[in-house]
Amino acid sequence: MATVTHPDGTRRDPRRWWALGALVASMLTLGFDMTILNVALPTMAAELGATTGQQQWMADAYVVVFAALMLPAGLLGDRFGRRRMLITGLGVFLAGSLAGALAGNVDWVIAARAFMGVGAALVTPLALSVLPSLFGDDERTKAVGVISAASALGLPLGPIIGGWLLNHFWWGSVFLVNVPMAAIGIAACVLLLPETRDLASPKVDLLSTALTATGLGALVYAIIEAPGRGWGDTLVLAMFATAAVLLTTLVLRERRVARPMLDMTLLGRRGFLFNTLAATLVMFVLSGLLFVLPPYLQAVLGHDALGTGLRLLPMMGGLLIAARGAQPVVARFGARAVVSAGLVVLAFAALLGSRTTTGSGYGFIALWLSITGVGFGFSVVPAMDGALGTLPRDRAGSGSGLLMTLRQVGAAIGIALLGSLLDGIFRDRLDVTGLPARAADTAGDSVVAAHLIAGRAHSAHLAASADSAYVHGMGVVLLVCGVAALVSALLAAAFLPRPAPADSTPDTGPDMVAPAADARQ
Secondary structure: OOOEEOOOOOEEOOOHHHHHHHHHHHHHHHHHHHHHHHHHHHHHHHHHOOOHHHHHHHHHHHHHHHHHHHHHHHHHHHHHOHHHHHHHHHHHHHHHHHHHHHOOOHHHHHHHHHHHHHHHHHHHHHHHHOHHHHOOHHHHHHHHHHHHHHHHHHHHHHHHHHHHHHHHOOOOHHHHOHHHHHHHHHHHHHHHOOOOOOOOOOOOOHHHHHHHHHHHHHHHHHHHHHHHHOOOOHHHHHHHHHHHHHHHHHHHHHHHOOOOOOOHHHHHOHHHHHHHHHHHHHHHHHHHHHHHHHHHHHHHOOOOHHHHHHHOHHHHHHHHHHHHHHHHHHHHHOHHHHHHHHHHHHHHHHHHHOOOOOOOOHHHHHHHHHHHHHHHHHHHHHHHHHHHHOOOHHHHHHHHHHHHHHHHHHHHHHHHHHHHHHHHHHHHHOOOOOOOHHHHHHHOOOHHHHHHHHHHHOOHHHHHHHHHHHHHHHHHHHHHHHHHHHHHHHHHHHHOOOOOOOOOOOOOOOOOOOOOOOOOO
C-alpha cells in the first residue's frame, strides 16, 4: 500500500483514518455488548433464577477469559497478522453471541460468555497495537481518543437498544443483536485495515497461558464465593492459595524466559508501569460501578430495562466529552496533571454517589454520573496513550496486550470484589423476619430475588428492607471506589513522568521509549 510523506519526514499510510474506522467498528461491538449485559442481568436473574454470585460469573466469565488470553492474542497478531487475528476474534465473538442467545440455563450463559471472551481477547489488544503502526506521535493521542470514544459510544447504545429488546423480546435477544454488529466489524477490517505483523515477536507459551487463566480463575472464584461460604471457608482459602501459587509461578517463569510472553521488563519503565496502573484502577472503579448501578435503577427505583439504559446516558455523555477534549488539555498541562486531575474528579463522583439514598431523585444521580464520565475520560485516555507511547515498535503487540490484560484484571477483580462486598452487606442487612427458611435464603440471593419473594408474599416490609439494604451496600461500594480513585490520583501525581520540555529531545531511555518514526511493518 502506498504511503505519503509527513512534513516531519515520516511516512504515513494515506488510508490510516479509514483503517481507524475499522478498529472503531470492532471496539464498538465490544462496548455495545458490555453494557447490554449489565442492564439485562436483573431481567436474566428473574427469568433464570440467577443468584448474585451467578450474575457475577455471567459478567466475570467473559472478563477472566478476556484477561487471560489477551497476552497470547497480542503475540498471535504480531506473528500471524493483526488484521487476520482481529477478523478471527470477531468471528469467535459472533459465534459466542449465537450460543448465548440459544442458552437455556445459567450455566450455558456463563459458558457462552466465556467463549465470547476468547473473541474479545483477540480484538482488544490488537486494535490498540495497530495504532503505533499507523500513527506518529503527533496523531496517536487523537487515535487513542477516537478508539476510547468508540468504546464509550457502545456503552450508551447497549443499554438503550438492549432495554428496547428486553421490553419486546426474550432476554436472548441481547446476545443475538451482537451478530450483525460483529459482521459489520469483520467487513470493515477486511476492506479497510492493512495487514501488519512482527515476525520477531516471541512465540505463544501454552504453559504461561494456562497459568494465567487458571490463576486468575482461582482468584476470581475465591472472591465471588467468599461472601456465601465465608472468608475462612476451606475451599475459599484453598482457591486463594492456588491463585497465589499459580500467578507467582507465572511471574517467575516469565522472568527466566529469553523472549517472555509476559514481558515484565516493560513494568520497569516508569511511564508504562504507572500509566498502566492508573488505567487498571480506573477500570476497577468503573466496572464495580456499572455492576451495582443497573439493579438500583431497575429493582429499587422501578425502571424498566430501556429506562435504565436511558438513565445511564449522563455518564456516557461526560465520558465522550472528556475523551474528545483530552488531547488539547494534555498538550497544555501534561499527561501527569490531566491523569491525576481526572482521577480526583472520579473519586469526587464516587464519594458523591455514595450519598445516594432510596429517596434520591434522578437529578442527583444524573449529576454524579456525569461527573463520573468526565473523570473517567480525562484519566483513562491520556493514561493509555502514555503507556502506549513508551512501547518500542517491535513490542507493540505484547506491550498493548499486557496493558489490556492488566486493565481487564482490574475489571474482573472490581466486579468480583465489589460485587461480593455488596452481596455480603445486602445479606447482613436484609430483614427476612417471618419468612420460611427457603424463601429467606432465596431473598438473600439478590435485590431482584428479594422483590420477587416480596411480591409473592405481599410483603411491603421485605421490599422496603431490600431497597434499604441494597442502597446501603451500593453506598459502601461507591465509597471504596472513591478511595481507590483518590489513591490512584496520588500515585499518578507522585510517580508519572514529568512532561519533557518543548525544546528537548524525547526521552528514549529505560523509562520512556518513543515509538519508531516509521511504524509500518
